[in-house]
Structures are given as structure tokens and as C-alpha cells.
Amino acid sequence: MTIGIVGAGQLGRMMALAGYPLGLDFLFLDRAGNSPGGQVAPILCGELDDPRLLATLARRSDVVTVDWENVSVAALRRLGPPGTVAPPLRALAVAQDRLAEKRLFARLGIPSTRHAAVDSRRALERAVRTIGLPGVLKTRRFGYDGKGQYVLRSADDLGSAWTQLGGAPLLYEEHVPFDFEVSIIGARSSRGEIVSYPLNANLHRGGILRLTRAPAGSPRLQRTARVFLEKVLGHFRYVGVLTIEFFVRRGQLIANEIAPRVHNSGHWTLEGAETSQFENHLRAILGLPLGSTRPRGHAAMINLIGRMPPRERFLAEPGVHWHDYGKEARPERKLGHCTIVEASAAARDRRARRLLLAIDPQTRIMGR
């Protein structure tokens, strides 16, 4: 049985590595043959929306899935009857548009940020008047890792924000002075079974995830996040793994965005949970029973960004798990991650702090 994956980044790579033990084969489609996925499985080289290559991928696969949420929904739609592609295209389409995402949250009764669509300079002024400052102007489409965002702190920022982002469809959003950020990751199988992982506490810097700790959050927060997750999964009759990111403010969840895929904040599940998010995504799209999401302890995941730190030094740390994505170094690029799993949250946090400082002596994440 072959799984076709559109995009061959680190998510696809880890999916393939998780799927081989299940007896699955993989075929990627990506621009670069030497992409992270292409190093561990056969690959078709070309544009991700190339109709001929997508058709070849679909013909040679039993199910097609994605490594990246911004693939062309129109191109995927031509691949065949529903069920050929997972996740559902409706979910991909919503996740690709921040405004559609906000409308979904509203429709499902999931608290989110106040926001307004912005398609002109005048609309931006109106939005800032209504929603207030500070706020964030974001492109509605193709934002990731903090790209396509501009934080407005005063009325003086309107001009440069508009110069930088104006032209594309935009969204102006209140700036939430959150206490911390969490995400919930869950899977729904094609047979309707749902599982979810414990909440992840996420720390970003420069718009990029640096550190995830799990399990995190109170049982009440966990229960609420699970309810919201089930609403989204049910709404789409979703198939596969899906992630919702939240701000937490005064103990309340405020939905930020959804990712219709395995997620960076779930990489800890490779060692820290009984079944990884990657394996559960594959089980879900194949209609297999979903695996236990029980945590094996208290996990921390640290992203390795820009350049890989010396592998040898980190492997000398007992229980550090190393994940090199096989990518070329480039500033701010996610090249790998490492994970630890400890018996207590306190021990986990002590080690995470020490490892973070070793990787990035300038970091202020978690303090010194």
C-alpha cells in the first residue's frame, strides 16, 4: 500500500519513517529531489500543483495526503472522488484563509480574536478604529512562521504596514496579551474514531516555534480544548491529524489558527507518546484503529533553527533524541529538533532550559 505525499519537507519525512514499520510505501511530490522526504522515499520532481505529476502521484498511491497546508485545493480537487485525498479539501481551503478560519471559529462557538477583513487602506483605518491598537495586520493567505504579519503599535504604523502588506487580501486582528500559548493535536479516522494528545505549551520567538512542553495546562483547559477540537473535526468530517493553536489569557482559550496536518508542536510525540502524531495520521487516513496517545512522561521539544548545533555534544546528553531533517543550513530555517522525556515536569524544565541555552546562548525563552 502506497501513500502519496504532496510536499516532501520534514513532516512528510517523519510520516514516511513512522509508516515504514506499518508496512507502507511512500511516494513524494516536491520541487527538490534532495528534500527531506526525497532522502527517505521515492520522489516525483516538479511543482506541487502540476496536474500531470499530481495525477501520476494519485495513480501510484492508494491515498494522497499533504506535508504542507498551502497546496492548491483546485489542483487536488481534480485528483478524483472524495476519499482519494486526506485531509478533506474543505478543511485545507479554510486553513488557507485566515478570514475563513475566523468565520469557522465563530460558527462553531470557539472563542477567537476580534478581527476585520482589510482590502483597502481605508478599511485598515476603519478596522484599527473599531478593534483598537495594538493589533496585527496579516495576509489572509500563505502566512507561516510569522511571515506576512505586521504588528501595529500606534496610528503611525498604519502607513508602513500598508506599504508592506497592502495589495494582498488582509486581516486586522486584535493583539492578544496572552499569558501563554498552547496547541491541541488530534486525529479523526475515516471510520470516525477520534483521539487527541495532551495539550502542548508552545514558546515562539521571532514568530518561530522554539520550544514545546507537554503535557501542559490544567485538566479544565485540556477538556475545553478537546471539545473545540471535536467540533472542528466533526464539522469537516475530518480525516487525518489536525492541530488548533490557542492563546491562553486569564485561563481562557482563544483560538488563533488551525493547521490541517501534523504539527511542529507535536514532534515530541515521537518519543514522548505511545503512538506518534505521524503514525496516527497514517492510521487515520487508512481507516486503521488509532493508536494510544498516552504520554510516556514529561516531554520537551526544542527546534534546531538556522544551523545545527554539534550533534556529538547533544548525543552525549543521556536521553536526548536527535532529529536532523537533512536540510541545508539557512538563517531561521527549521533544520531539526531534539526531544527529552523526563519523569517529572520540573526535571524536564531544568533540562530544557539547559539545552536551550546550549543551542542559543542569546535565548531569553524560559529566562535564565
Add this chain to the structure above:
Amino acid sequence: MTIGIVGAGQLGRMMALAGYPLGLDFLFLDRAGNSPGGQVAPILCGELDDPRLLATLARRSDVVTVDWENVSVAALRRLGPPGTVAPPLRALAVAQDRLAEKRLFARLGIPSTRHAAVDSRRALERAVRTIGLPGVLKTRRFGYDGKGQYVLRSADDLGSAWTQLGGAPLLYEEHVPFDFEVSIIGARSSRGEIVSYPLNANLHRGGILRLTRAPAGSPRLQRTARVFLEKVLGHFRYVGVLTIEFFVRRGQLIANEIAPRVHNSGHWTLEGAETSQFENHLRAILGLPLGSTRPRGHAAMINLIGRMPPRERFLAEPGVHWHDYGKEARPERKLGHCTIVEASAAARDRRARRLLLAIDPQTRIMGR
């Protein structure tokens, strides 16, 4: 950095899957392109002792290692200076010859079975007189999974044993009425660091390993096995993972054989230990720090032999980890394994018994 692997069976496959996260690439040499390893990494197709292909493998790899201990030592010797190939060829040569193995045990003061070399019918008669009955006549070379063995229970068996095995260099060995079987797996890195895993308790049927449980054995047994392991590793200035199989009789270890490689009885380490035997083999041959061998709980590994049981049914069991080697079904062939890790030995044994019965209702292993 590329690891060349001679042989592309399930051991090589699991090595590659464990090594990708370390940022390694792999290249196999095997007869069949669609072998377990060839499904997850590039492969050179041909005979394992083909000098031209071995030279290509060595040229395109940083280190060459093996998936099978019976590769031609003479062919590997031509590959280049020591250090190019791990494990050391002297260790491979000894593991390929049961008599050399027995002599090594004697030399290192490791208790083993009484035995005699048998090169003629008359030598067999002499050996049976000296060592007694019952006993086992074995080929000195190329035995695996109980193949190349004949159990002699009475003097009447001499003729048929000789008819079946005579011609090849043989060994006659006392039959040990053991209480149970254990193995110890450890690694020595090219920098001299040594780690070992907890003892494995192994159950065979028809000469094939069916079930491994770990950790097993008393602390005293564990300590003694570790001492013996260190003797063997030190003797060869070994590099990589090595396994020693023992009979246990009246609380004493009796060495049966060594395997200069990762071992079927260590497959549980993929989920059941902090670092798997596969990752530690790679760390060892690359001179990287060895990983923690701490067990994550009480693990059982059940081999899937002859035909794969229905995957769906087993994945529905919480915490069952599935490993399909991608091989064609054939009677008595190892096609995969599954693992469970439980919080207590009792819980582990209950589940292992239930899973064994589901896989093979005829099994008498562990009783009913």
C-alpha cells in the same frame, strides 16, 4: 555521511530507519532490490561477496557494516584499512565458526557447553561416547534459526544425523537441559565506550525465536552477563552492537553463541528502551556517544512468522507497536514483529500471552 550495509534484511532496514533522524544516509548491497532494506534506501544489487560491488559500496560510504554475520570475511578484508568496516573482521570470523566461538569462550573463561569437533563418522562416535547423549550435532558454519542442527537422543540417531549433516565441518555439543534462555546485547564504540541493555528472556520454538521479554533475570545474572559481554567486546576491541546468547541452568549462565550484530532479541529496544539497539550500533560505528539503554517499562516482543496476522486487529490493541519488514510470506520466515511495553512484568506477561495465542492458537509457549 553514508553508512554502507552488506545485506538488506530487516536488521539493515531497522538500522536505516533509526539512522535517518541522526542525519545519516544509507546504501545497501543485497541480491534482491525489493529486500526490506532496499524498500527504504538505495541499494546495489548483486552477490554479497561481489568484489566490484563491495568496492563501490565502500567508495560511496563512510563506514561499512553488516546486516548478516555470514558475509565473506575474505571479501570484506579487501575493502581497505581497519576502521572501514565495523564490526571487526576477527569477530565476524569467530562468529561464523561454532568451534572458534567455543574456543573463544574457553579462552575468556566464559562457561559454555562441552563439545567436540566432528569431521568424520568415527569422530562423531567418539564425541558421543565422551560427551554423552542427548546431544546436538551442528554444522560449524552457516547455521541460523535452528537450521544445520540435529538432536541425537539415542545411539540409533547417529546414522541419520551423519547422513543429514556429514560432509561439512561439524561440532557435537552436549544438550543442556536449561531452565530458560537469555541474551545480553551491548555496544562498544570506536572510542571504547561500552553500554549494555538489560537481559532478554527468549523463548524459541522449532529453533526460531518466538518471544522476548525484557528486562529479565536477577541482578546477579545481569552482572555476570555484563562481565562476559565486556570480555568479548574487549577481546576484539569490538566496534558496534554484539549479542551473546546463554542458557540458564540452576542460576548459572552457559554461553551458547555470539552474534556480532543487532539481534532479534533486542527488537523490543525500539519502543522499550531510551535508545534502540539500532541507533546504538550506528552511534558506536561512527564514534558518537552511546545512548542511554534505560528500559521504559516491561517490554515483550513477539515475532510474526510465516504469515502476517491481520494488522488491523493488532493495531486496535492499545500500545501494540507493529513492525512489518515488507517481506513476502513464506513458512517459518520472520516477516515482522510486534512489541508491547507495560508498567509491570505481570501486566506485560498477561498481554504477551494473549497476543501470542491470537497470533498462533497452537502455541504452547508460556502455556495457556
